[in-house]
Amino acid sequence: MSTTLRLFLNVKFSTYAQHYSSKSGIVQLMQDLSIAPPPGGQLYPMGGGNPAHIPEVEEALRQIANEVVGDTVRFARMVGDYDAPQGHERFRTALAERLSNLFQKPLSAQNIAITNGSQASFEVLFNAFAGAFADGHWRHIELPIAPEYVGYNDMGRQQRPILRSTPARINLLADQQFKYGIDLDRFRVSSETSGAVCLSRPTNPSGNVVTDSELQEVAEKCVSAGVPLIIDGAYGLPFPGMIYTSATPFWDDNTILCLSLSKLGLPGVRTGIVVAAPEVTELIRNANAINGLAPTRVGPELVLPLLANKQMDTLCQQVIRPHYLQKQAFALDTLRDASADLPIRVHKPDGAMFLWVWFENLPGGTQKLYEAAANEGVVTVAGHHFFQGLTTDWQHANECLRINYAGNPGLVEEGIRRLIAIARRLYESETQASIAR
Numbered sequence: 001m002s003t004t005l006r007l008f009l010n011v012k013f014s015t016y017a018q019h020y021s022s023k024s025g026i027v028q029l030m031q032d033l034s035i036a037p038p039p040g041g042q043l044y045p046m047g048g049g050n051p052a053h054i055p056e057v058e059e060a061l062r063q064i065a066n067e068v069v070g071d072t073v074r075f076a077r078m079v080g081d082y083d084a085p086q087g088h089e090r091f092r093t094a095l096a097e098r099l100s101n102l103f104q105k106p107l108s109a110q111n112i113a114i115t116n117g118s119q120a121s122f123e124v125l126f127n128a129f130a131g132a133f134a135d136g137h138w139r140h141i142e143l144p145i146a147p148e149y150v151g152y153n154d155m156g157r158q159q160r161p162i163l164r165s166t167p168a169r170i171n172l173l174a175d176q177q178f179k180y181g182i183d184l185d186r187f188r189v190s191s192e193t194s195g196a197v198c199l200s201r202p203t204n205p206s207g208n209v210v211t212d213s214e215l216q217e218v219a220e221k222c223v224s225a226g227v228p229l230i231i232d233g234a235y236g237l238p239f240p241g242m243i244y245t246s247a248t249p250f251w252d253d254n255t256i257l258c259l260s261l262s263k264l265g266l267p268g269v270r271t272g273i274v275v276a277a278p279e280v281t282e283l284i285r286n287a288n289a290i291n292g293l294a295p296t297r298v299g300p301e302l303v304l305p306l307l308a309n310k311q312m313d314t315l316c317q318q319v320i321r322p323h324y325l326q327k328q329a330f331a332l333d334t335l336r337d338a339s340a341d342l343p344i345r346v347h348k349p350d351g352a353m354f355l356w357v358w359f360e361n362l363p364g365g366t367q368k369l370y371e372a373a374a375n376e377g378v379v380t381v382a383g384h385h386f387f388q389g390l391t392t393d394w395q396h397a398n399e400c401l402r403i404n405y406a407g408n409p410g411l412v413e414e415g416i417r418r419l420i421a422i423a424r425r426l427y428e429s430e431t432q433a434s435i436a437r
Ligand SMILES: Cc1ncc(COP(=O)(O)O)c(C=O)c1O
Pocket: 049, 116, 117, 118, 119, 120, 149, 151, 200, 203, 204, 232, 234, 235, 259, 260, 261, 262, 267, 270, 271, 272
């Protein structure tokens, strides 16, 4: 029998420790990544945001890693020296050149800062643009569309919540699909109460891609109010390019673009990238030095050759995008086949690597479904975690569930079938209860 040795019987944390609650959705989601299978059973991992293991991408990275390891000088520099606090200079220069072409704007290494994962970028940005200000105002991070990425929640290191969201407009589509839109009549940006606006494009969890015209309107509202627009491009362009619809990449000098190497296939090396005006990248530089001395050198060192020889674009367009599209079609077919008799809809999967499923009127809601499925080894994410920053309850938040389809296709197929079988049981339990009444 193993016991956990606790050092203090009566440990006392300061109020700051409340910012690191184990009840946070992102804590649960990340812990679920290493959940054990049920006794004697199989695990069907479709929960957290692990990207796919794509052989061609891993082979390209392995080749570069071998070259770095074989080069005494590069290897010693990569692992033996702290990097500059703004991050790898040659990587930033190469990326600036790539982004200048993409956005048709003159960007330089000064516009780029590296972080230890884009999750770390958001912690600094959200707290720098929201909370208490010297002019006496309390400003929010405005999320134009709820649901949004669960990792934005619990980022505030302030005394009050900093997120404020506008519920999405739901557009019902043919084929049991739906698509969220930004409710531009309700979504407001104010110079007095908004510190920044943030949206992920493509969106985690829904796979939505905010349209060009919606984005244009949001960007204009930001400029009019004098607040920056943070675009989270963790799944977007230029890498990993997980966009399956037409969408124009956007950046201007009022935009803070957050990129990541994670969904390219490198979540383990923790590399985030902030593309912004130098005032912002210098703030990130300072935060890097103060919070962690320096950002990682490993991600930039591994990816620099891909950027320099343009192999990156080939991998994104000819390998990564088709890989996810194929997995998405398979997951969607499996879901449709398994659930034809149930009242469920799927968000139009225009980007990222998720099926966002709406189980309308599911008895007990999707938290109950998530729990019942997890007990049987089927790991997903219950939808309510993604509806942070709302001021009123919204039934829809308890009816959605996220499925990550990036994993092993056999496990995803069986996982979806088992999940739907459990949902069917929940729907049928209500039918039987109402007959009994
Ligand atoms: C939309 C979105 N943004 C940011 C992140 C954070 O990514 P990382 O910290 O690995 O760069 C994730 C991770 O899943 C994400 O889905």
